[in-house]
Amino acid sequence: MDSLSSLIAGSNLKTLLAHTHAMIALIGADGRLLDQNGSFESFKRPLPKVQNLYDLLSTGDRTVFREWILEAQRTDQATRGNLVLGTGDKREACFDCLLIPLPDGRLIFMAQDITADPNLAAVVQRLSRQVKLFKVESAHAKQIAINKQIEVNAILAQADEIQHVDPLTFLPNRRLIMNALQDEVNRAERYRTPLSISMLDVDHFKSINDTYGHMVGDEVLAQIGHHLRDHIRQPDRAGRYGGEEFLILLPNTAIKSAAVAASRLCNEIRTTKMRAAATSIQLTVSIGIAELAVGSETWQKLLTRADQAMYQAKALGRDQWSASPNK
Secondary structure, X not given: OOOHHHHOOOOOHHHHHHHOOOEEEEEOOOOEEEEEOHHHHHHOOOOOOOOEHHHHEOHHHHHHHHHHHHHHHHHOOOEEEEEEEOXXXXXXXXXXXXXXXXXXXXXXXXXEEOOOOHHHHHHHHHHHHHHHHHOOOOHHHHHHHHHHHXXXXXXXXXXXXXXXXXXXXOOEOHXXXXXXXXXXXXHHHHHOOOEEXXXXXXXXXXXXXXXXXXXXXXXXXXXXXXXXXXXOOOOOEEEEEEOOEEEEEEEOOXXXXXXXXXXXXXXXXXXXXXXXXXXXXEOOEEEEEEEOOOOOOOHHHHHHHHHHHHHHHHHOOOOOEEXXXXX
């Protein structure tokens, strides 16, 4: 049976897997560890005889992971979420995990530690220990264990929110919106459905910072984020791409409908007075839109075309949208 290294032999991924901090393993459908990279081997060093991924999972997460495997096999799609892994001597930690099914029935497991904050990690570890102590047969102790598990889940949910939400606008941050873009492109390719995206940029934002100060600039961005949350369609998604730029995903939407949505958004922001520090500011935005060329375009190319269309809108005078020609 091929090893993990043989799957990526001859590609640049081999060097990447050897040096990445993310833990990566090739597993069987029963969770048996077939191969792993250096980061994974380093993590399980306290338990060198462990041969199954289930033995590294917390008791509560083993059932969850078994459901992941069944779902991945059934849908042939990757599954992602948070799991708690530990090796006894090594502290337990929460990991952002990805499970990718392979055509031959095996799976690739990837995990990235998200409890980088030592205080948060300590709380997770303490509460996990308390959960174990209270898992006894009496009904009273079981109820206490449930309550403690709720506390652990709440902290893990908080850690996930910190990792994926932009603290200024409370929109998905760049990492999350880019992951969502890749998922939507994969879905559009799989089902041959249309997908459009919009790249939105606040016009003359530098002059706002220069005139009113960065605190007012931050408040303006926060209000833009609030406006996007309230005014984009469902199930469209908006995220902060970086600085004063925002990325909007419009699944099941062709370029003409995306243009209508962009025109409406330009008008709504133009006619809305943004108030910050007792100052009323009238804003405009420039929007670039592009539709995925299903079957012949990557998500990177799609993003580049939307970005170029946005700069075209600025070159034409700002406060408007521009569309990238379909490829």
